[in-house]
Amino acid sequence: MANALHFPVQSQQPEQHQANMEETLAHRTDVAQVHQDRQLLTLLQQEKEQLERSKQSVSSHLSLWQRLTETIIKRNQISLEEIQGPSGKVAWHAYDPRTGQSWYAETSAEMVTLLEAHRLIR
Structure with missing residues (x-):
């Protein structure tokens, strides 16, 4: 059984949302x-500073998640x-960490x- 990560579908990418907020500001x-x-x-200057801090925080979290x-x-x-x-003879070794x-x-x-x-492959 394969492990899978599921993410909720969002209507707008975070980068696009951030760009829209910056444009509106x-x-x-x-x-x-x-x-x-x-x-x-x-x-508005305070809002801009807050938006920048938020952008850096999101970027940091995304980087960690990636x-x-x-x-x-x-x-x-x-x-x-x-x-x-x-003796110089070449061979191949494969290891599956899931099963050992x-x-x-x-x-x-x-x-x-x-x-x-x-x-393990197709």
Whole structure:
């Protein structure tokens, strides 16, 4: 059974949502400048700073989530390596971290056949 991560479908990507908020804020700032509304400009500056902090926080969390996801995926992937014995003969080793099983083969074609037989590749 394969592990899967499910994410709720959102109508708008976070980057697009952020861009829309920044665009709206810029427009509101322009209007406040035209009307010389110093109080509103101060509030909009605070909002801009808060939006920047939020953007950095979201970026940091996404980066952490991506690294975590990559680690989990890598941890569950089959490793495949070409090994060379003391006599110089080349062989292949595969390891499945989910089951702890290892396979050895003398040729890459033989390894592919083994992995297909265990339904680890198609």
